[in-house]
Amino acid sequence: MEVASASAEPGRTWNSPHWTADDIGPDFAPMLDAMRVFHHRLAGARLPDDLTEEMRGIFERLGERLLEHQVPEERQIAGRIDIPGRGQLLVPNYELDAVEPDFLAGRLTYGRHFLGRNGAVYGGAIPLLFDSVLGRLANGPGRPASRTAYLHVDYRSITPIETELRFTAEVARQEGRKRFIRGTLSHGGTLCADVDALFLVLRPHQR
Template identity: 35%
Template sequence: MTDDPHLTDPDYDRHGGFPDYERAEPGPGFGRFLTAMRRAQDLAVSADPDSDTWDRAADQVENLVALLDPFAAAEGVGPANRVPSLPGAGSLLMPPYTDVRLNPEGVDLTVRFSRFHVGGNSAVHGGVLPLLFDSVFGMVIHAVGRPISRTGFLHVDYRKVTPIDTDLTARGWMREAQGRKAFVNAELRDPDDNLLAEAHGLMIQLLAGQP
């Protein structure tokens, strides 16, 4: 774009209420909390204790909910998704990506899936990969200097089984830009450079005031 969008839309950066995800510094306790929660997610889908242990676990989780419930905050206020130094930027929703490397062409990052992400037979659930690729697409938009955009469509081709407990590399780049539209690509590879999955999609720049 050649014109400064702030001249016609003073609220451009928020687009009528889009959260401003400024970097958060919640302290080391939040990192410990996320690590424990990710392990708890793994155990929630893999543990097989006796009934009494499930009751005790439920008691502890309910106590945790009671502890945090008074501090519920609006989107963009809590530290989740605002701590780049933590896996998944500090969001349990995001696959635990790390080592994000932005460049003028796009982004590279490392991701390691765990038992929580299994769909069956120790393979990552197919529905998890679009979530990863959608996150990569957003990073590409930021890396290449495009305005805030939302996903218009996302298509995934699955080439090989995606393993858990393995450091994988995801890469994303912009293929073409046409006005408000940015056509983006991404791929996921294993340590032997085998292509596990690839995606292409459309990111559309938000209009003035559009959330």
């Protein structure tokens, strides 16, 4: 697949999406969705040996086929495409309900893939979400590229899997290169976690 709108022109932020849905063909996003469903079902499954063996063979063959399609980072699709999840599988998919210059709000459901124990989301999956959502706000339109300097996350109550959650992110203040951003994750009226983060605008030599 050749990607027509590839762009490495100077001035683009480091995490700009480089590709559009038209660049990747009709099956790429649904293929990733199928993989996400697969992750959740695999995490929740107890498999018979014959199925495990069959799956190992399928994965080995597919992995082999992917080898010949490896590309340099700037040409990869994962994380660089303007589709839900940005085309990568690390961060749980979320939907945005409000997008303002200094505020974002949205919803997500952590599936079984993200289970820690006893119905609770794995703790580390929460800063992962916050880094993505707050990073998106910190690097929003018209803002020069910034990187996470810290994410201070407080876990206020259990975050349930397979339950719709709501999140918010807002720019608290900007001081020179420092963007202080706050966020929350909640379930109904219950606050699950909140975060205070610092993003630092990169200097010209930084990447």
